[in-house]
Amino acid sequence: MAKTQPTDHYARDAGHRAEPATLTVLTRVRELIVTGKIAAGTRLAAETIAKEQGISRTPVRSALAVLTAEGLASYHINRGYTVREINLRDILDAIETRAVLEAKGCGLSVDYGWTLPEFDRLCTAIDEGAALIAGGKWSEEIERGWYQSNRDFHSLIVRVSRNNALRNAIRMTLVYPVFGDIARLCPAVARYVPQRHRNIPDVPPEHVIASQSDHEEILEAIRSEEAERAEQLMLAHVLKSKDRLAAIATRR
Known part of the structure; x- marks a missing residue:
């Protein structure tokens, strides 16, 4: 049954090979969105999230981009990132x-x-x-x-x-x-x-x-x-x- 080809050694399935800070904020914000603790239509400000998490804005922006690709957030030039409504x-x-x-x-x-x-x-x-x-x-x-x-x-x-x-x-x-x-x-x-x-x-x-x-x-x-x-x-x-x-x- 088992083969001996190389394995990825259980790389964490976090949306991509993210930096630890990006992974942390991605996991946290995703959980808050899918459980409704961050309501649909709420603006996701990178600066605010970074301050709350005690990290720089760069990993937050990366996490928000992933959330947008996943369909949990949307991006508009004038409004930035917002939580998307899921029905x-x-x-x-x-x-x-x-x-x-x-x-x-x-x-x-x-x-x-x-x-x-x-x-x-x-x-x-x-x-x-x-x-x-x-x-x-x-x-x-x-x-x-x-x-x-x-x-x-x-x-x-x-x-x-x-x-x-x-x-x-x-x-x-x-x-x-x-x-x-x-x-x-x-x-x-x-x-x-x-x-x-x-x-x-x-x-x-x-x-x-x-x-x-x-x-x-x-x-x-x-x-x-x-x-x-x-x-x-x-x-x-x-x-x-x-x-x-x-x-x-x-x-x-």
Whole structure:
């Protein structure tokens, strides 16, 4: 299963090979935007952000350029950078596009082959998620931990596809939170979601349990070097998020 070709040693998937200061501000501002803590239409002044972060304006400008490319901000000559409005249709379209791209990346990862360290890291991400669910309890902290393992799982598969064009295209679809339940954390979705779906449950939610099961099935397809099956499983897995959100919004 594992090949011995060179690997990128888990370069951090931050939008590009950014300088540390750019990466820090990019991650922070992106999180504030997708969770609605910075409202649509808000001006993103490089000087203000730089002062708040205690850094120079150069990395802030770089981060704002990335956010614009990702579709989270827009730039106008007279107004500078502002937060772009994201609606439910944008979210559903982004998930659908990401599903197709990630599925292809999953198949390519099998075609190109996994090194043993890479495959071990994938197993670790899945094991970490399984352990959190096995505890039988749920909270905001546990949810965040599970979604971190979920992000590790997905981003590693995409990196092992060895396809930078595909990786860049996927980054353009991440216009929603990746560190928690979209239905609860994303303002563009939450306003369509009944309150009962936005509360943190006391036990692991069904959609998380199902997602964990999908991860384990995808892992086995990768282990067995079944590229076509891995691709199909990943497509169905990501589309479940779209189907869930669409169903919740329809039943409101």
